[in-house]
Amino acid sequence: MKILLIGYGKMGQTIGALARQRGHEIAGIVDLHAGPATIADFTPATADVAIEFTHPDSAFANVAACLRQGLPVVCGSTGWLHHFEEAQALTAEVNGSLFYASNYSVGVNLFFHFNEYLAAKMSQFGGYDVAVREIHHTQKIDQPSGTALTTAEGILRHFPAKTTWRNAPAESPAELAILSERTGEVVGTHIVTYTSDVDTLELKHEAHSREGFALGALLAAEWLPGRRGVFGMKELLDL
Ligand SMILES: NC(=O)C1=CN([C@@H]2O[C@H](COP(=O)(O)OP(=O)(O)OC[C@H]3O[C@@H](n4cnc5c(N)ncnc54)[C@H](OP(=O)(O)O)[C@@H]3O)[C@@H](O)[C@H]2O)C=CC1
Numbered sequence: 001m002k003i004l005l006i007g008y009g010k011m012g013q014t015i016g017a018l019a020r021q022r023g024h025e026i027a028g029i030v031d032l033h034a035g036p037a038t039i040a041d042f043t044p045a046t047a048d049v050a051i052e053f054t055h056p057d058s059a060f061a062n063v064a065a066c067l068r069q070g071l072p073v074v075c076g077s078t079g080w081l082h083h084f085e086e087a088q089a090l091t092a093e094v095n096g097s098l099f100y101a102s103n104y105s106v107g108v109n110l111f112f113h114f115n116e117y118l119a120a121k122m123s124q125f126g127g128y129d130v131a132v133r134e135i136h137h138t139q140k141i142d143q144p145s146g147t148a149l150t151t152a153e154g155i156l157r158h159f160p161a162k163t164t165w166r167n168a169p170a171e172s173p174a175e176l177a178i179l180s181e182r183t184g185e186v187v188g189t190h191i192v193t194y195t196s197d198v199d200t201l202e203l204k205h206e207a208h209s210r211e212g213f214a215l216g217a218l219l220a221a222e223w224l225p226g227r228r229g230v231f232g233m234k235e236l237l238d239l
């Protein structure tokens with residue numbers, strides 16, 4: 001496949017290397033540091049799919065530009081979901097193809113699945129409080145992480161005692177705390193902790209490198225062309 005990379009930082013470079021290993025061609029790179037190319041330079045004749053990992057402030061504009069160019073787009077940028085309904089509407093308007101995941105790692109998507117199962121089970125037993133903790137490298141811009149937000153949404157759907165989340169220690173029993181830490185070169189660690197008077201139960205995912213995110217994004221890019229609509233890892237992995 002011919003892949004357009006939008007964003008050539010930590011993720012774009014990891015995806016580019018793995019894409020070449022998997023026999024794909026890099027159709028082009030659009031990045032603030034990679035020359036004058038723009039998304040408008042590419043069409044379905046020159047790129048089969050675009051993969052976008054940039055910045056919370058640029059993600060929606062990049063996704064919209066891909067959709068208007070007729071390019072299927074796999075987006076991994078986090079921190080832009082206040083625009084997600086617009087992205088869904090535009091995808092429908094242009095009959096386009098959009099894939100979004102807050103985390104492309106297969107392991108994290110299993111973690112999301114078990115998180116929802118665990119929240120439903122734990123809520124049946126009373127006596128437990130629950131909190132989410134995420135730890136990332138110091139260059140990470142958005143907080144809480146997209147993965148922590150997806151995790152929190154999964155808990156809120158299945159644990160009725162929690163009705164909202166706060167990116168700080170909870171101020172009332174109905175608040176789900178999401179605690180964020182930025183330290184060193186941590187790739188991405190997410191922990192859900194249930195605590196009662198008598199015990200503690202934890203669900204944890206720790207990424208060892210960015211390869212897992214890159215592989216998931218490439219699996220999505222290989223799967224998306226030819227499908228119309230908005231998709232995520234639940235559809236790709238049949239979870
Ligand atoms: N969904 C997932 O599985 C994962 C998501 N992410 C998310 O992906 C995003 C990128 O992460 P990461 O690669 O680590 O970040 P980096 O900062 O390492 O790379 C982002 C790159 O995009 C460039 N950029 C910024 N704005 C634009 C723009 N308008 N057009 C083109 N390029 C642009 C940046 O330039 P400059 O340096 O000048 O800003 C930089 O080169 C983040 O939102 C992160 O949270 C990360 C890992 C996994």
Ligand SMILES: O=C(O)C1=N[C@H](C(=O)O)C[C@H](O)C1
Binds near residue numbers: 078136140144187189
């Ligand atoms: O910025 C990162 O690095 C990561 N961002 C994603 C997020 O916000 O959840 C995924 C992963 O945790 C790494």
